[in-house]
Amino acid sequence: xxxxxxxxxxxxxxxxxxxxxxxxxxxxxxxxxxxxxxxxxxxxxxxxxxxxxxxxxxxxxxxxxxxxxxxxxxxxxxxxxxxxxxxxxxxxxxxxxxxxxxxxxxxxxxxxxxxxxxxxxxxxxxxxxxxxxxxxxxxxxxxxxxxxxxxxxxxxxxxxxxxxxxxxxxxxxxxxxxxx
Numbered sequence: 040x041x042x043x044x045x046x047x048x049x050x051x052x053x054x055x056x057x058x059x060x061x062x063x064x065x066x067x068x069x070x071x072x073x074x075x076x077x078x079x080x081x082x083x084x085x086x087x088x089x090x091x092x093x094x095x096x097x098x099x100x101x102x103x104x105x106x107x108x109x110x111x112x113x114x115x116x117x118x119x120x121x122x123x124x125x126x127x128x129x130x131x132x133x134x135x136x137x138x139x140x141x142x143x144x145x146x147x148x149x150x151x152x153x154x155x156x157x158x159x160x161x162x163x164x165x166x167x168x169x170x171x172x173x174x175x176x177x178x179x180x181x182x183x184x185x186x187x188x189x190x191x192x193x194x195x196x197x198x199x200x201x202x203x204x205x206x207x208x209x210x211x212x213x214x215x216x217x218x219x
Contacts (some may be wrong), residue, residue, distance in 0.1 A: 042059050042060070042061050043059070043060045043061075044056060044057055044058070044059045044060070045057040068182060071181075072195055073181060073191070073192050073195040073196070074115070074181040074182065074183065074188055074191055074192045074195075075181060075182040075183075075188070076179065076180070076181055076182075077102060077105070077114075077179075077180035077181070077182060079098055079101065079102060079180070080098055081165075081174060081177050082095040082098050082099065082140070082177055082178050083095070083173060083174070083176055083177050084136050084176040084177065085176070086121070086123065086173075086176065087123075087124070087132065089118075089132060089135035089136045089138070089139050090139065091139045091140060091143055096143065099140055099143050099144060099147075100147060102114070102144070102180055103144055103147045103148070103149055106144075106149065106153070109182075111184055112153075112182050112183060112184050113152075113153040113154065113155065113182075113183045113184075114144075114153060114154055114155070114180055114181065114182060114183065115155045115156070115157060115180070115181040115182075115183060115192060116137040116140050116141050116144075116154065116155070116156045116157070116178055116179075116180060117133075117137060117156075117157050117158075117159050117163075117178060117179040117180070117181065118132075118133035118134050118135065118136035118137030118138075118140075118156065118157070118158045118159065118178055119133050119136070119159055119160070119161070119163060119164075119165070119175055119176065119177050119178065119179065120132050120133045120136075120160050120161050120175060120176055121161060121164075121172045121173065121175040121176050122161045122164070122172070122175070122204065122205045123172070125204070126160055126161060126201065126202045126203060126204045126205075127160075127201075127202055129160040129161045130158050130159070130160030130161075130162075130201045130202070131158060132158070132160075133158035133159055133160045133161075134156065134157070134158025135158070136158070136176075136177075136178055137156035137157060137158055137178055138156055140178050141154045141156050155183075155189075157196060158201075159196070159199065159201065160201050160202075161175065161204070161205045162199040162200065162201050162203065162205070163179075163199070164205055165177065167205075
């Protein structure tokens, strides 16, 4: 479920807001600084694993069916990790997660030339809260239509420090020592 609220401005500069509307949808997209992000329920992975769980294959199939409707688009699959362990190892693991999902899309029939994968490690956490660390072990999907879309994405990614370790809020001191 999502909640939508619209902010509007009239020609004279007056501002207003719509009432909030709650709606359910499987997939929708939003424009982000790295491109057109497909919003879908989170596809999570177990700690230090890259196996796509059966329960998430249904969500990947929804992405596949969505892409069938838009043959002019290709997709980037971003793999992500939590902040446990070393950043370079997390970057490799996140790439394996993206590869796993790409492999399943190809298994469903998606042309491999429409799929790009990037392992972003712990560089783009969906949460910085220690108690919700598992939410960072995920994949994200970015739609591409033009070469310019890919340039925008790659420019954004170049700004990330994939080897920088991210500190989670409330992270136990014992873990901080273990990472060293």
